[in-house]
């Protein structure tokens with residue numbers, strides 16, 4: 571490693587591992603040197619991509635050029651690989667979910683601290699534009715104070731792949747997608763979590779959850795509904811956000827959506843009653859057209875730098891990580907509370923105090 575440049579090696583050259591080559595090369599300060607995978611065909615693929623194909627994990631760790639190791643294997647082996655890499659003196663980036671349990675993560679952090687190496691988790695969806703639009707709405711207060719939000723991802727393709735079906739390998743949708751949505755939520759509200767009530771879905775008959783819903787309340791007053799589904803032939807919007815002065819809807823990752831807010835200039839005009847089923851209602855009638863304004867969604871908040879630029883500045887310049895381990899720990903703890911809530915069929919309280 572020269573002072574301004576890092577060489578990285580990838581462990582687990584599967585779908586995500588291979589994708590990381592492009593992600594890493596978005597930073598001019600990181601170059602991917604090679605990869606190791608237990609699957610020979612994936613190693614050959616790495617070679618065909620111009621990378622060094624290490625014959626073993628030890629061979630990768632022995633490469634003195636490599637200062638940074640990215641772990642993109644199935645979830646159950648993250649911990650052991652991370653500890654070996656850290657003990658070999660490497661800095662480590664690990665895919666999400668970082669480990670299967672909070673305790674395992676704490677073990678990894680203890681090793682990172684002992685050896686004085688950087689350990690960062692690839693919580694990449696902090697850079698997603700849909701989430702950054704919600705951050706913008708929150709920061710600008712354009713719909714007032716956000717007091718309720720619903721964040722959903724829904725597909726109709728079941729659980730993909732093989733190891734994602736296995737409890738032992740850390741399969742299931744809480745760990746796979748929940749980790750992203752919960753990470754975003756805990757950045758949107760840093761107050762203490764009051765309680766969580768969760769329900770897991772086993773509609774496809776696998777041993778792992780194929781989706782879940784979680785209702786989470788915070789001491790700030792925010793309430794959140796988080797939902798992941800893999801059996802949704804009709805999707806609900808990606809985000810539904812209620813503020814004291816308006817409502818925002820983000821339909822999908824294409825960022826279609828809009829904001830509706832009361833028109834401050836308008837003379838308040840009562841809605842007209844509508845026929846609803848066999849009854850009449852004014853409460854549930856749409857607001858009078860003159861009483862509201864509709865805006866396009868705001869531009870996403872711009873992150874200061876990309877994930878890998880931040881990794882480089884953390885390791886080479888001692889900058890602050892944009893994904894902090896304490897934040898990841900809170901997410902791990904919240905996921906543990908979700909599992910407890912489901913298994914014990916009860917709400918779990920005081921989650922932050924359990925860390």
Ligand code: NAD
Nearest residue numbers: 582583584585586587607608609612642643644645665666
């Ligand atoms: P995958 O099955 O496509 O790839 C995993 C690879 O790891 C395979 O090639 C496999 O042979 C290899 N492997 C397994 N055990 C190994 C070991 N002990 N040593 C070396 N290689 C080993 O899975 P994937 O979809 O690429 O997921 C990998 C990781 O990336 C998971 O932790 C997953 O949650 C994460 N992921 C993150 C995102 C994201 O957006 N952050 C997206 C997809 C996957």
